[in-house]
Amino acid sequence: MVDGRFFRLGDERVFLQLITYGPLPGGWPEDFEGDFKRIAATGADAIRLYQHAPRRLLDAAKSCGLRVFQGLEWPHACDFLGNGGIAPGLRAMEDACIENGHHPALAGVFVANEVPADLVRWMGAERVREALEALIHSGKERWPHLLWAYANYPSTEYLEPGNADFTAMNVYLEREPDFRAYLRRLHHVAGDRPLMVSEFGLDSMRNGEERQAEALGWGIRACRELGTAGVAAYAWSDRWWNAGAEVKDWSFGLIDRQGEAKPALGAVTEAFAADPEPVPETSAFSVIVCCRDGRERIGRCLESLRMLNGPEPEVIVVDDGSTDGTGELVETRFPEVRLVRLEAGGLSAARNAGAAAASREIVAFTDDDCEVDPDWLIELGHCFESGWDAVGGPNLPPPPSNAFEAVIASAPGAASHVMLDDLEAEHVPGCNLAVRRTTYFAIGGFDPAFRTAGDDVDFCWRLRDAGMRIGFAPNGFVWHHRRPCASGYLRQQIGYGKAEALLMRKHPRRFSPSGDAIWKGVIYGGGPVRVEGEAVIYHGSMGMAGYQGVITRMQPLRPLFGRFDRPACRLLLKLLTWIAPRLRSQARIGRFRGPLPPQGTLTETPDAELAIYVSGGRESVLRKLLDLGWEAGGPTDGWDVQKDGTRVLVACEHFDDGASRLRIRVWGDGSRLPDFDSIGA
Template sequence: MARLAAHGKYLLDGAQKFYLRGVSYGPFAANSRGERYPEPERAAADFALMNRLGANLIRLYVPPPPWMVEEAQKAGLRMMLGIPWPFHMAFLDSPDMMREIRDTIRKTVLDTREFGETIAAYSIGNEIRSDIVRWHGPRAVSRFLAELRDLGKQIDPGALFTYSNYPSAEYLDLSFLDFISFNVYLHREEDFRRYLTHLMGQAGELPLVLSETGMDTVREGEDHQAELLSWQCRAAFELGLSGFIVFAFTDEWHTGGAEITDWAFGLTRRDRSPKLAFDAVAKVFGDNLPPPLAAAPKATVVVAAYNAASTLGECLSSIRELNYPDYETIVIDDGSTDSTSEIASRAGVRAIRIEHNGLAAARNAGVGAASNESEIVAFIDADARADRDWLYHLVETIERRDAAAAAGPNFAPAPSSARATAMAAAPGLPREVRAGDDRLAQLCGCNMAITKAALLKVGGFDPMFTTAGDDVDLSWRLAASAETLAYAPGAVVIHERRATLSAYLRQQRGYGAAEGLLLRKYPLRIAGQDGIYAGPSWIGSIFGGARVYYGAFGRGLFQTVYSAGSSHADLPLTIQWVGLSLIFLVLGEFNRLLGVLGAGGIALSMLAAAAAAASAPLPRAHRGPAARIYLWIVNLLGPAVRSLARERVKWRFEPATAGGDYNGPVKLNDQVEFAMSDGAVRIDSATILAAIREALVRRGVAVAETDGFQSYDLEIVVAPMIRVPINALLQSDGSIALLWRLRSAPRRALIAAAITLLVLLAAGSSVREGIGGVICAAIAVGLLAIDRARRIPAIIKVCAAEVAGSLGISMAKRSEGET
C-alpha cells in the first residue's frame, strides 16, 4: 500500500488511477477504553465486511486509536481521517477558538503521520454552516481553511488534505486543497448528475470526491435505498469523480451525546446484517471503474497535425492506452515539412498526408477517412495528451444525453518555470465554453467528440477557418439546428501551452483573425461573450466582482457564485483603447488636456494588465514576482494583438472583392433574378439565399441571417452605420428575385458624433472646434463607408452569377430600365 497522490482531475496510486470506494464509519458510543469506536473485535469484523463490499476506504469523523489503524492496514483499507473542531460556531470571532483549532490540526497530524500510507487524506473540516460562512465572509473562511491545510502540510508534506463542503456553501474557494470533497444528497437522477457535472466544472483541475450520500430507510425503505445507491454510485464514476463514499456503513450511530435511532442510513443494520443496498453498491464497487458502457459504438480519433513532430509521439502514445473497446486512430498530416508523417507511421496508426489547407480542411479529411462503422468522431490536437478514460467519458456523455457532441476540459502540464506558469495562466487560451451545468455553448477542438450523423447534417467544418474558429462555427451551427452540446468534465486532456511570448502572440493573432471571420458569418451575434473560447472577462471579476446567491435569509440550499463582471472591463486592453490613447498622446503637443487623456489611457491599460496578473491563480510553487511580471506582459500584449487581428479581418474585403468579375451597371438599390426555365431543377429561395450568403462571406463580406424577427432575409453589414438588407421575392413566372437597398442607421451616427463632441469639449476645445472635429471625423468615416458600400452591389452580382452556375440555374435577363 503506497501513498496516494493527486494529479490533474484524478487520484493516483503509483502510476495508476485510484478510485475511492468508501463508507463512513461512526462515530459510535464510547467502547470500554473510552474510544468513540467499537471494540477491536467488532471493528475487525466490520472491516472484513467492508472488504466483502469492495470498499477500499473508511471515512472517519474523529481520529482513530492506533490499534484501529493497524486493523485497517491488515484489511487493506485506507482512511479519510476527519479532524473535528467547532465548525458549527462563529470560530473566527474568537482568537482562543482559532488557536485551539490550529492546535487540534497540528496534534492530529503529528499523532497519525506514522500511518501515512494508510491515511488516504486528512479532512480539515466538514460542512461549515452557510450562515457562519455568510457572517465571516467567504474569503476569511477560505483563508483560515488554507492556513489549516498549510499547518498539516508542514508536519506531513506527503499527505493529502481535503475539506468536505456541501451545496449551501458551494461558493467557498477551496483551490488550495489536494482534492475537493462534497456531501450531496439528491434523490432524482437527473438532478444528481447535473449537479455533480456542475461541481466537476467548479473543481477545475482538482479531483472531486463525493464524500457523503445516502438514504434513510426508516422513511424511504430498503428497496428505495438500494435503487438510489446503485444508480448514484454508477453515475458518480461515469461522470469522472475520483471517489464515492456512502453514508453510512451501519445504522449504529452516536452523535451529540445520544444514540440516533430514528434515522437508518446504513448499508447494514445495527446487528451488521446487510441490507439490499449492500449488494447493490458491492456490484458497482467490485466492477471495473469507470463502469463498463452498456453499448460502446465504434469511434474514430482524428489528430490533425501540421509540423507536429515534437509533440505527436506523446499524443499518439496516450491514445494507444485509451480505455475504450472499439476505436481507430487517424492522423491527418496537413502538408507538414517535418517528420510528422513518419512519426505517425511508426506509431502504427493510419496516416494520411494532404496538401496544406488548414485545420478545418484537415479535420474534414479525417471525418471522410473514418471507417463506415464509426458512429462517433473524436478530435484531439497533436500537442495534447489524452487521459486514459478520455474517449470513454466523451462517448458515455453523448450516448446518455443523446447529444450531437461532447467536449471536456484541457489543462496545462505542470509548469517547470516562471515563464511556463505565466503561459498556463495567460488570457484567451483554448477552452470549452459552458452554457449551463451540463451544456456547452462552444466545443473546444483540442478535446471534443461529435456524432458522424451530426457532422453530416451540418456539412462538417467550414474550410474558411484555417487556424482556429472552426470548432466555434461548428458549435453555433449545431446549436442552431437544435442539437445538444454536452459537457463531459471527466474527459480530460493535457494540452501544451505556447512556450514563448512570440508563439503565444502568434496564437492570439490567429484567434483574433478567426473571430473576424466569425463576424462575417454571424455579424449580429459577435460580442465579448461570443468570441472564440469566450469566457469570463479577463479582468472583469476585479472591477465587477462576483455575486453569491445566499437565498432568502441566507437559507438557499444551493448557494453558488454568479459573475458580476462585464466584458467592458477588458476595454483598456483592446487595440481600440490603446490606439486612441496613443493618438491623444500625440495630439497632446497641440492640446495639453488631450495629452493627459492619452497618458491616462495608457496608464489604465498597464494597470488593468497588472490587476489581471496579480489576481490570476498560480501554483504555489511558482507565485514569485518573475511569474507575475511575465504574466503582466502577457496580459498587456495578448488582448491588444488579438483585437488588432480581429478588427483587421472584420472590416477588410478580400482582394478578390474589388469589383469581381462583373462589368455591368451597378446601383446601390438593385436586384437580380434567378430564372426557373422549363426542365430546370426547381430551387427554392432558402437554398439560393444560403448559397449567396456563403459566397458573400468567402469574399470577405459580413452577412447576417434572419432569425424570423427581421424584415430581411439576409443583411450585409457594411459598416457600423450602414446596412444592406436583401430579400427574396417569388415572381409570378416562378423566378426568384433578390432585392437589396442601402440603409443607414442615423441613430448610431448621432451617438458616435455626440461622444466625439463630448470628448473634444472635455479636452478643452471650444464648441466651434468641437463641431469642426466632429464634421472632420464624420467625413473620414463616411468616405470609408461609402468606399465599402459602392463595391457591395458588384459583389452581390458576382456571387449571384456564381451561385446560379453552381446550382444549374440561369440569371433572368431584364430589359433596359426595368427595375
C-alpha cells in the same frame, strides 16, 4: 494520487469506495479489527473519519486493507475568523499528522466539514474560502504525499478551495433522478479535478430500512456510472456522537445500535461489487490529428492514441505542409496510422481533408500538442449513446514541470468549453471535439477562412444554427500542453484576437458593440467553481436556499499549481492576466482594452453587532421577526430581514458542548430590534 479527473493507486486507476466511521458515543472502541473486517468485506477500500485517527486505528485499517481519510477537529462551526482565525485548525493538523502523516494507511485529510452557510455569510464567503485554502496550503507543504480537500455541501457550493486536490461534496437527495442531475452539475463545479461524493445516505428511522437500502444502492451505482472518482456511504453505525451528545433521533447506519446488519449493508456490498457499464463501440471513431511542423510534439500524441482502451479507432494524421520531417516520423514510428500529406493550407482545410479521408461513423479531432486519456473515446461514446450530434470534453493542462508552464496553465485565454446547462454545450474546443460524419458534412465542415484558430467557434455556432446539439462528456478529457514560454503564450493570444476579428465579420450578431463575444451559456475555465472578488451569490430568501451558487457568466480560471504558488509566479501571472486580454483586444478590434471590471455590491460597515445565547436557533428567531412585521430580504441580499430601513443579518454558532450562540449584525437603527428574551429567543 490524482490522475486527471480520477484517482490512481500505483499503476491502477481506482474508483474509491468509502464508508464513514464515527464519531462514536464513548469515544474510539478498544479494538477496531471487528468493524474494519466487516467494512472491508463490503468491498470498501477506504474509510472516512471526522476526527484525528489514533495510530492504532491506522494500524488496524492497514491490516484490513483499508485506507483512511481523516478529519481535523477544530471549531469551524463558529465565527472562527473573528476569534483567532485558523490557528486551532493548524494545531489540529499538527496533532493529526505530525505522528501519523507518513503512516501507509493514511491517504488524505479533510480540513473541515460543512462550515454552516449562515456563518459563511456572516464571516464573508471569500474570506472563509481563503482560510480553507490556507489550511490546505499548510498541509500540502508539510505532507505533500497526502490528498487534501474540504468536505463541502450544496448550501455553500461556491466555497470550493482552489488548491484542494479534489472536490468533495456531501449530498443527500432522496430521489434518484434528482441525485443524478446534481452529480452532472457537480462535474462542472469540480472543474479539472476529481469529484468525490464525500457523504451519501438515508435515515432509516424516517424512511424505513428497505428504502434506505434501495437509496444507497442506486446512489453508489449513479456515482460510478456518472464518472465520479469515489463515494462515501454514510454511515457505518447508527451509533453517532455530535455536538456533545449521542444522536438518537436519526439512524443512517449500515448496522444498528446493537451492531446487527441492516438491509443497507447488503445493498452497499452489492453496489460496491457491481460491474461497470458496458464499453461502447470505440471502433466507430476516426481520430484526426492535424499537424504542421510538429515533429517534437506529435509522437507523444500518437503514443497516447496507441494506449486507448476499447477497440482500435482509425487514426489519421494530416500533415499540413510540414518541413521538419513530421510526415517521415509518422511513417516510420507509427505505420498503423494513415498519413494524409497536403500543401500548407491552414488548420480548417487540414481538418476537412482528414474528415474526407475518414471511413468511420464518428470523426474525433484532437491536436498534436495533446495526449488523450486512455478512456477518452469510451467516455465520448457513452455521451453519443444519448443521441447528441456532436460531443466534446475538457482539455486539462498536464502537471507543470517548471514555473513558466504553471503560470501559463493558470493564465486567461486557454481553450474553454461553454455550457448552456449541465449537459448541453454551446461550444467545445477543437482539440477535443467529435461529430457524426453525417452532421459534419451537412453543415459543410470547417470554414477554410480560419487558418489557425476560431474554426471550432465558427463550427459550433453553425452546428447549433442548423438545429443540432452538442453534448458534453466531463470525463472524456485530453491533456493539452500550453505554450512553453510567456512570449509564445502572448503570440497565441494575439492570434486568437485575429481569429476573433474574422468571427466578428462572419457572425456580427454574436458580438457586442464593444467587440466581446456574446455567449448564451457559461464559460468554464478549468478551475473549480468558487466565490471570487465581488461575485454575486444566490443565497435564497434569508439565506435559506438548500442549493446556493455563484451567479456569473464566466467561471474562475485554474489556480496556480501547488508547488509553484509563490510570489514570483503570482507576480508573473498577474502581469500576463493584465496584458494578454489587452493584446487580444488590440488584434480583435484595434483597441488596447481590458475586460470590464465586475459589478459588485457595496459592502457597508454595520452599525451594531450582538451576541446572545439562544435555545430556539436562527430559523426560529427569523420566523418571530417576520411575525413582528419584518420583511424577508431577496435571494442575493447580504442581509436576512428589514423594517423601515433597518436591515439585520442573523447567524448561529454551534459549539462542541452542544451550546449555540446567535450573532446579529444591524445596519440602521438597532433600537428597532425587539427584546429577544421577550419573544422567547
